[in-house]
Amino acid sequence: MMLSSSRLSQPAVATKRSVGNRVIVCKAGAPVVPSKPEPVQRIQPPAPGAKDDDKPYLNVIPNNGQWPNGIPPVMGGHLMSSGTVAPISTSKGAGIDLVPHQFQYHDTETDVNVLLYVTPEKAQAGIVKLVEEAAAEAVKAKGAFTLVLSGGSLPSLLAPLAASKSVDWSKTHIFYVDERNVPHSSADSTHKAVTEALLSKVPIPAAQVYAIAEGLPVAQAATQYEGRIISIPAAALPRTEGAALPKFDLILLGVGPDGHVASLFPNRPETAATSGWVLPVSNSPKPPPERITFSMPVINAAKEVAIVALGEGKKEIVQRVLEVQALPGALPAQLVRPKGGKLKWILDVASAQDLDIAAWNEGKQWPRSSF
Numbered sequence: 001m002m003l004s005s006s007r008l009s010q011p012a013v014a015t016k017r018s019v020g021n022r023v024i025v026c027k028a029g030a031p032v033v034p035s036k037p038e039p040v041q042r043i044q045p046p047a048p049g050a051k052d053d054d055k056p057y058l059n060v061i062p063n064n065g066q067w068p069n070g071i072p073p074v075m076g077g078h079l080m081s082s083g084t085v086a087p088i089s090t091s092k093g094a095g096i097d098l099v100p101h102q103f104q105y106h107d108t109e110t111d112v113n114v115l116l117y118v119t120p121e122k123a124q125a126g127i128v129k130l131v132e133e134a135a136a137e138a139v140k141a142k143g144a145f146t147l148v149l150s151g152g153s154l155p156s157l158l159a160p161l162a163a164s165k166s167v168d169w170s171k172t173h174i175f176y177v178d179e180r181n182v183p184h185s186s187a188d189s190t191h192k193a194v195t196e197a198l199l200s201k202v203p204i205p206a207a208q209v210y211a212i213a214e215g216l217p218v219a220q221a222a223t224q225y226e227g228r229i230i231s232i233p234a235a236a237l238p239r240t241e242g243a244a245l246p247k248f249d250l251i252l253l254g255v256g257p258d259g260h261v262a263s264l265f266p267n268r269p270e271t272a273a274t275s276g277w278v279l280p281v282s283n284s285p286k287p288p289p290e291r292i293t294f295s296m297p298v299i300n301a302a303k304e305v306a307i308v309a310l311g312e313g314k315k316e317i318v319q320r321v322l323e324v325q326a327l328p329g330a331l332p333a334q335l336v337r338p339k340g341g342k343l344k345w346i347l348d349v350a351s352a353q354d355l356d357i358a359a360w361n362e363g364k365q366w367p368r369s370s371f
């Protein structure tokens with residue numbers, strides 16, 4: 001059964017469905033306990049090189065904030081005696097410190113769109129399209145586009161964006177979801193990597209690139225970065241209602257092999273933080289040790305978030321995050337649930353090879369447990 005468009009709340013879904021028979025739509029969950037599993041329609045993708053092979057599969061995993069079937073007994077996860085999922089779990093941070101901290105899933109519903117591309121190059125083209133669409137929408141709505149980037153393997157994937165004819169760089173503002181507390185000239189600097197791959201090739205005003213201040217103690221660097229974001233008028237960077245968090249237009253995240261996103265590492269107090277926009281990290285398990293990072297609430301306040309994971313090296317963590325639920329906090333990528341409801345995973349065939357998408361047809365919930 002193909003889902004009717006009226007049941008698909010996300011514009012991206014409707015757009016992708018217009019691609020025709022190149023699209024897979026998976027219904028793998030429901031906001032309440034489903035009486036019976038929803039069926040999935042799955043269509044085989046074109047072979048690399050075939051006509052239209054730039055069109056991704058699209059798997060829609062709605063309501064990922066809900067686990068009607070409960071948390072499986074993985075890594076200490078538990079089901080309450082009522083049969084519903086415990087909303088809050090605690091962790092002591094696996095010997096890192098003695099301060100217990102809490103990880104809380106939002107009770108909002110987020111549809112997860114998993115875009116699976118035939119090759120990394122097609123995925124890069126998909127990233128360009130994603131940015132172009134977000135930029136056009138933001139500039140039309142408020143005259144400014146706020147784009148937040150990650151480090152690691154992501155900057156080099158952004159190179160094709162420099163050739164985009166449609167992004168208005170004069171209205172684009174670039175931020176880093178995390179940054180290493182190193183000089184801009186350091187090989188570890190995300191700002192350096194993004195500048196080399198993209199910013200040096202596009203006409204973006206220097207004042208619209210928000211790089212970390214150099215030479216500050218990490219706590220001050222975080223405070224300074226947060227202060228610069230706070231000073232941006234709400235007309236360009238709207239705030240969420242109530243929580244008054246910045247609502248960035250698009251955040252592009254990577255995911256590390258341990259499931260970290262930004263510099264929010266597993267079972268760490270920064271990952272559990274419920275306040276603060278930009279946090280200092282002083283003993284990162286991945287070098288360099290000093291970093292600043294957006295908090296998870298700020299990531300989840302964004303209008304749209306995409307997690308990019310390409311290549312065989314990502315296959316294990318992609319499978320784990322998408323199909324095996326961990327104790328909250330153990331896989332920070334599982335905490336990414338933008339309240340606006342737009343989360344995309346951008347994968348290629350290599351990174352998705354361990355996924356058992358056909359089994360999503362069996363009514364198992366996301367993340368699905370193979371235990």
Ligand SMILES: O=C1O[C@H](COP(=O)(O)O)[C@@H](O)[C@H](O)[C@H]1O
Nearest residue numbers: 150151152153154254255256262
């Ligand atoms: O240290 C970091 O790692 C993650 C993941 O990087 P990857 O090289 O495994 O793709 C990255 O998203 C983050 O921004 C960065 O600081």
